[in-house]
Structure formats: structure tokens, C-alpha cells
Amino acid sequence: MALDPKKWFTEIFQNEGTGFSLQIKKKCHEEQSKYQFLEIFETETFGHLMVIDSCVMLTERDNFLYHEMMSHPAIFTHPSPKNVVIIGGGDCGTLKEVLKHSDVQKVTQVDIDERVTRLSEQYFPELCTANNDPRAELLFADGIKWIKDAEAESIDIIIIDSTDPVGPAEGLFAIDFYRDCFKALSSDGIVVQQSESPLLHSQSIIKKVHQDMKRVGFANTHTMPFPQPVYPTGWWSATMALKSGSVSSFRKEDIDRRRFTTEYYNLGIHQGALAIPEFMKKILGC
Ligand code: SAM
Numbered sequence: 001m002a003l004d005p006k007k008w009f010t011e012i013f014q015n016e017g018t019g020f021s022l023q024i025k026k027k028c029h030e031e032q033s034k035y036q037f038l039e040i041f042e043t044e045t046f047g048h049l050m051v052i053d054s055c056v057m058l059t060e061r062d063n064f065l066y067h068e069m070m071s072h073p074a075i076f077t078h079p080s081p082k083n084v085v086i087i088g089g090g091d092c093g094t095l096k097e098v099l100k101h102s103d104v105q106k107v108t109q110v111d112i113d114e115r116v117t118r119l120s121e122q123y124f125p126e127l128c129t130a131n132n133d134p135r136a137e138l139l140f141a142d143g144i145k146w147i148k149d150a151e152a153e154s155i156d157i158i159i160i161d162s163t164d165p166v167g168p169a170e171g172l173f174a175i176d177f178y179r180d181c182f183k184a185l186s187s188d189g190i191v192v193q194q195s196e197s198p199l200l201h202s203q204s205i206i207k208k209v210h211q212d213m214k215r216v217g218f219a220n221t222h223t224m225p226f227p228q229p230v231y232p233t234g235w236w237s238a239t240m241a242l243k244s245g246s247v248s249s250f251r252k253e254d255i256d257r258r259r260f261t262t263e264y265y266n267l268g269i270h271q272g273a274l275a276i277p278e279f280m281k282k283i284l285g286c
Helices: 062-078 095-099 115-125 143-150 167-173 175-184 200-215 251-258 267-273 278-284
Strands: 006-015 018-032 037-043 046-053 055-061 083-088 108-113 136-140 155-161 183-196 221-229 237-242
Touching: 006 046, 006 055, 006 251, 006 267, 018 046, 018 115, 018 136, 037 115, 037 221, 046 115, 046 175, 055 062, 055 095, 062 095, 062 183, 062 237, 062 251, 062 267, 083 095, 083 143, 083 167, 095 108, 095 155, 095 278, 108 115, 108 143, 143 167, 143 175, 155 175, 167 175, 175 183, 175 200, 200 221, 200 237, 251 267
Parallel strands: 083 108, 083 155, 108 136, 155 183
Antiparallel strands: 006 018, 018 037, 037 046, 046 055, 183 237, 221 237
């Protein structure tokens, strides 16, 4: 049965012979920004939906999975995270999660496209509730250049909350960018990158991310798979790279004692995310 394109938004995964559809009530907005084509829909069952260049970015209903896994595991792995930088992340969902940590003193979000943030403020206000936190600074600039110019060893955690590795985000998956991240991170520093689908991209993007991060000097790398229903295959990943130490020595007691709420993340989820599926062990050689 063909889907009526007026009633359904479909993202086709061209090279994979698959796709994902959401039934829509209406299109709320579309515009060509200086950098990308932005669309907002109201869906029947997933709340608002943001699409950039025909790719699903987030929905109201399930974005918590991604935003919590992009932030809390890395923050609870760092011994004393004070200064956090988010590259991309213009919808502000990751920013909101990072600011739940009272020991974090400063969070700088660097997204190339101010329009993403303005649309998020309008259509996803629940993600933007921490934007006026005095610890937050929202900058609109190219994250590649911003990290290149950052002071050496000045950042504790860099979270790369980017679009797919095409267009303005292509360079956020490049070895030169990881080298600049390594330089900008303090000696206990951690970088965490959204690293696409374990099923579709272990052999390509995820393997290359590990190789490149090791090549520039990171001591320990680990990919955490997690569910994300609206992304290709419904299964997504975040890859952490540590300058020193190991992903297995994270702050367990602090996770249990945390004073903020989460919808997905907890100690058991963190421990589970450290397990590596057999097929990924073979591909990544770990
Ligand atoms: N959760 C999403 C996903 O994985 O599909 C990513 C969400 S967030 C909206 C991605 C952001 O990356 C966008 O707002 C985009 O403007 C930003 N971005 C892309 N390339 C960038 C660059 N070179 N520097 C800074 N931000 C960039």
C-alpha cells in the first residue's frame, strides 16, 4: 500500500533498501537556512518532528534517549568535569542534559546554524528550558574552526552532537578535527561523538572513528549502542574517546546519588552500554 505523502513523512535510507515513516498532522514550517533545509512537522503520535536536509533530527517523543546517552555517560566517566563544549546540538536537548550536572561550571554550545536553535525554541520549548542558565553560552559558528582555535588543554568534555557526516558536518568526522579536539582537551579529557547506526555503520563510520581517534592519541575508545526509534534501523550509537584512563572506571556512586531525573539513563543502562556486541568486537578488533 502506497503512503500518501501528504499524510506521512518518510525518510528513505537509499543505500540500505529501507526507510522510516511517521504519520503527520501538518507541516508547521519549512525554510532554507544559509546552511541547510529545515522542516518542522506535527506528527500524529510522536509530537513535533524536526527534519534537516530530509533526515530526521528529533521528535518530541523519543529525543530523550539520544540526548541522555550523548551527555551522562561521558560526564560520569570524567573525574571532575567543569568545562563542557557541545559542537552542533542546536536543538539544545544535549545542553539541557549537561546542565543538570551541578559540578559542571560552563557549557559552550557551538552550532553553525542559529535557525536550528530558534526553531527549537519555538517548537521544542521543553528542550530549551536551560538556555538561560548563567553557565550556558550559545554561539553560532563553525565548530571545526572553533575547536581549532580553542586554547590547548582548556576543555574537559567535547560532545559532537552533529548531523550525519555530509554537508557542514562532514569535517566533524575527520581526523584533523579529532586532532584539534585532542589538543583542546585537558589531560583527563573525553570526546563523545554521535556515531550513527551500529548495524549499518560499524564497518564504515564507527570503525574509522575508532581508528582515527586512536591515531591522534586517545588512549581508550568505546562505542555505546542505544535504542533510537526514529533513526535508521532504530538503533544508534555514541562513541567516547578518553585521553587517559578507561571507560570502565566511571563514577558509579555519583550516578546513584544524582539529584536530577532522567527518562532512560541510570547505572544499569550505563553498565549495559559498556558491553560490546559480538559482531562489533569482530569489526573493531576489541
Ligand atoms: N540528534 C541529531 C542527529 O543525530 O540526527 C543531531 C541534532 S543537532 C540538530 C545537529 C546540528 O549539527 C545541527 O543543528 C547543525 O546545524 C549542526 N552542525 C552541522 N555541522 C556543523 C558544524 N560544522 N559546526 C557546528 N554545528 C554543525
